[in-house]
Amino acid sequence: MAELGLFTPNSLPGVNRVSAKEAQLLQTQGAMVVDTRTEKEYKARRIRGAVFAAYVEKSLKDVAFDPAQDDFQALDKVAQVDKAKPVIFACNGAECWKSYKAAKVATAKGFKAVYWLRGGLPEWDAAGLPTEGG
Numbered sequence: 059m060a061e062l063g064l065f066t067p068n069s070l071p072g073v074n075r076v077s078a079k080e081a082q083l084l085q086t087q088g089a090m091v092v093d094t095r096t097e098k099e100y101k102a103r104r105i106r107g108a109v110f111a112a113y114v115e116k117s118l119k120d121v122a123f124d125p126a127q128d129d130f131q132a133l134d135k136v137a138q139v140d141k142a143k144p145v146i147f148a149c150n151g152a153e154c155w156k157s158y159k160a161a162k163v164a165t166a167k168g169f170k171a172v173y174w175l176r177g178g179l180p181e182w183d184a185a186g187l188p189t190e191g192g
């Protein structure tokens with residue numbers, strides 16, 4: 059069961075944490091923004107230009123989570139892109155572990171330029187950056 063109030067760490071070794079404005083700049087330079095939320099959430103509203111790749115979470119909301127318990131087959135679709143291309147993982151903010159876990163798994167699978175938008179869509183919204191969907 060998901061636990062509320064359990065915040066992701068402030069950093070993730072091997073992954074660059076970015077602000078919404080930094081993520082937008084990277085996106086304009088060709089980085090792919092990957093939305094790891096549910097399909098329903100993605101369809102309702104998302105960062106403009108974000109690619110849908112759900113992280114189906116069953117493991118604990120913990121830095122020592124077991125990725126084998128989760129389903130991130132959607133990464134295979136992202137992996138068809140050059141693994142050297144910058145990729146930014148985002149979800150529902152600091153209490154959402156999906157983008158944290160996705161970034162960690164992507165790094166382990168050989169992605170070279172992995173970024174994590176810890177603040178996710180809420181931070182993107184607060185910065186007044188463009189969204190789509192709904």
